[in-house]
Amino acid sequence: MIQARDMTHAELAALLHFHAEAGVEWLVEDAPIDRIAAFAAEKTAKAARAVPEPQAAASAQVQRGTSSNERQAARPAPSLSSALPAIPDENAVAEARFAAESARSLTELKTAIESFASCNLKTSARSTISATGGAASGIMLIGPMPNADDDREGQAFSGRAGLLLDRMLAAIGQTRETVTISTIIPWRPPGDRMPSVPECAICRPFIERQIALAAPKQVLVLGNFAARFFFGESGTIHALRGQWRSLGAGGHAVQSMATLHPQELLTAPASKALAWQDLLALAARIKTGDSG
Numbered sequence: 001m002i003q004a005r006d007m008t009h010a011e012l013a014a015l016l017h018f019h020a021e022a023g024v025e026w027l028v029e030d031a032p033i034d035r036i037a038a039f040a041a042e043k044t045a046k047a048a049r050a051v052p053e054p055q056a057a058a059s060a061q062v063q064r065g066t067s068s069n070e071r072q073a074a075r076p077a078p079s080l081s082s083a084l085p086a087i088p089d090e091n092a093v094a095e096a097r098f099a100a101e102s103a104r105s106l107t108e109l110k111t112a113i114e115s116f117a118s119c120n121l122k123t124s125a126r127s128t129i130s131a132t133g134g135a136a137s138g139i140m141l142i143g144p145m146p147n148a149d150d151d152r153e154g155q156a157f158s159g160r161a162g163l164l165l166d167r168m169l170a171a172i173g174q175t176r177e178t179v180t181i182s183t184i185i186p187w188r189p190p191g192d193r194m195p196s197v198p199e200c201a202i203c204r205p206f207i208e209r210q211i212a213l214a215a216p217k218q219v220l221v222l223g224n225f226a227a228r229f230f231f232g233e234s235g236t237i238h239a240l241r242g243q244w245r246s247l248g249a250g251g252h253a254v255q256s257m258a259t260l261h262p263q264e265l266l267t268a269p270a271s272k273a274l275a276w277q278d279l280l281a282l283a284a285r286i287k288t289g290d291s292g
Helices: 009-021 035-049 053-063 068-074 090-102 106-115 148-153 160-169 197-214 224-231 261-269 269-288
Strands: 138-141 178-185 218-222 246-248 250-259
Touching: 090 106, 090 197, 106 197, 138 197, 138 224, 148 160, 160 269, 178 197, 197 246, 197 250, 218 224, 218 269, 224 250, 246 261, 250 269, 261 269
Parallel strands: 138 178, 138 218, 218 250
Antiparallel strands: 246 250
């Protein structure tokens, strides 16, 4: 087996680049390490350090052979979870709503999202994704959540999916500069997993405020997750796509339509014909100026 010490700097750089493109985020040690046992030992040590002086004295008396009544009176050391309370989900949602409603422009909202610290997804993400582009066309495209390419590049719809989206926009005479582009979830979930219900609730005020501030005439919702998020239905994207629906966000009602995500089209190229039908319907609305 080839080891790192047998490779040149250029070969090592190329190997690391290959792993990054493949989505590898963690490197393992040469020898196995029991992380669970290490965490348990660390938790025990922290709990011991958190014992107040009167309680430590009581524990010392127990060890010296105090009576059974004294042993029952000795209080246990506080657990690590009680020493580090988590922010309740409802408080995080309230904080997100306040931060979103306080923003008076997309620029202010971008700063608010980047400063928000009450969603656990932010701790593992490299980038914060928020609305980019322009409002010249009156079109807004909203995807689900950032993937590895988006997180690495710092913008929504990067990589191969982004290149396909660029071609889709060009087919109806648009570019990234003429449309507003964003994602429902600002941060990439670990391992590209689906966001949890509390995580979605925390992020909802931000995307709804982005829609209200961008004030588009039409919204194109991309992908199965995004369609279910906005329309509140459990059907697949093939059942939800191609239909104009009213989408309300912060007092701003806009006509929206779901279509397939570019990544889904890369996986199933036969579905491109369906996406093309949806793009033609969007182009027709743009041409007639219909926003109702």
